[in-house]
Amino acid sequence: MTMQNRGYPEISFVNTDTDTLVNALVKSYEKFTGRTLYPADPAQKFILWIADIIIQERILIDESAKQNVPRYAQGVYLDSLAEIFKDAYRLQPQAAATTFRFYLSTALPYQHLIPIGTRVAVGNIVFETTETLYIDAGKTSGDVPAICQQVGETGNGFVPGQITQLVDVFPYYDRVENITVSAGGAERETDSAFYERMRESMESFSTAGPSGAYIYHAKTASPLVADVAALSPTPGFADIRVLLRDGELPPEEVLQEVQAQLSAEKVRPLCDFVQVSAPDTVPLNIDATYYIPKPSQNSAAVITADVEKAVQDYIRWQTEKMGRDINPSVLVSYMMKTGIKRVEVRQPEYTVVPESEVAALNQCNVSSGGIEDE
DSSP, X not given: OOOOOOOOOOOOSSOOOHHHHHHHHHHHHHHHHOOOOOTTOHHHHHHHHHHHHHHHHHHHHHHHHHTTSTTTOOHHHHHHHGGGSTXXXXXXXXXXXXXXXXXXXXXXXXXXXXXXXXXXXXXXXXXXXXXXXXXXXXXXXXXXXXXXXXXXGGGTTOOTTOOOEESSOOTTEEEEEEOSOOBOOBOOOOHHHHHHHHHHGGGGGSOSOSHXXXXXXXXXXXXXXXXXXXXXXXXXXXXXXXXXXXXXXXXXXXHHHHHHHHTSTTTSOTTOEXXXXXOEEEEXXXXXXXXXXXXXXXXXXXXXXXXXXXXXXXXXXXXXXXXXXXXXXXXXXXXHTTTXXXXXXXXXXXXXXXXXXXXEEEEEEEEEEEEEOO
């Protein structure tokens, strides 16, 4: 017996229709007073004022009641509903991480210690080491992980060699630099992402053997994780592919977080070998020309801006999910909504994208072909 997708109806706990309420109030007034109300009657104006207050209160009541339904709940109300789901909690902001390489001015005949918490800055953004670094005798450098002191996405995106300002100077110091791109910093999990993960949490009643359980636990590792593919090409081998928000490929720091989450004793089945990596990419090339209808030529600048936005929306849609086939029909539909007459799409061609791969933008060339008659 196959499981059917269940649709959830839109619900309302109280009637918030203004006309229905006003009609009921007018009829009640006429019944008790024995007189007919006309639009200009002061009593009619008073009833409209009363109706406005009642409707506002009904809206507040309806919204308050909906906060008890997970798909409508927001903020702390959604957080409170999480208690009915297994191990569900909102992911809090995370700090970016990187790896520093410290250099000594000379090789020493003994082991040199650089204490945990040593700070390195770039501008007003400060990172601190999370382990004590021991540089062995005769060596002049060593590597150590570090984390940003500010949570959120602030510390992301610094390329190797960009974070170099030592705050806590120590003997024999020569220089320091980050050797990996700083990444992994994330803001507090959004309501929509938390709600989807709450529903997926039911998969966690099992260990991470089923694909749904692996997907849930991988998303729990970081708020940045937007899409997960869990495959098993051979028995006992779990191939986990991770994609971040806006179609970004995960850096090593995020992959390590997911790997650690999936390797926990209460998550990974004893016989499973888990490998976490970024998805393979399929190049996405866009080459198109659009034409504006003559009656709309005075709005050409507005239409051009709308077309540019439509193309960006398509790129975001195409690259934000693994296994999504490259579909030029979607590009055409996005562009036609802007008011253009027609569009010639030379690239992309329809391409099937495997479950563990994702489309990645390579080139984009969208130009105007000018004005055409209807």
